[in-house]
Amino acid sequence: MPSIKFSGPLRFRLKGFLALNKIAIATYLNHAASRKIHPDWDANMEIGVRFIRHQFKRAFIPLLPQNPNFFMGYDAEIV
Secondary structure (H helix, E strand, C coil): CCCCCCCCCHHHHHHHHHHHHHHHHHHHHHHHCCCCCCCCCCHHHHHHHHHHHHHHHHHHHHHCCCCCCHHHHCCCCCC
């Protein structure tokens, strides 16, 4: 089973921990109400996807005012 290790300054560890818990609670409530992102995913998969999205946004949103075309070079392709 994979584990999560929080590292870095305490401030960022706490922010990550709180974000993960908030996402987990919201995901479990959504699953209880039969509202899933994808019908084949279990709660753990959805929590992981939502947490990665959250962390990605937190990391890159401050860059957008400096370079609004930053994400134009990225294209997702599902094979």
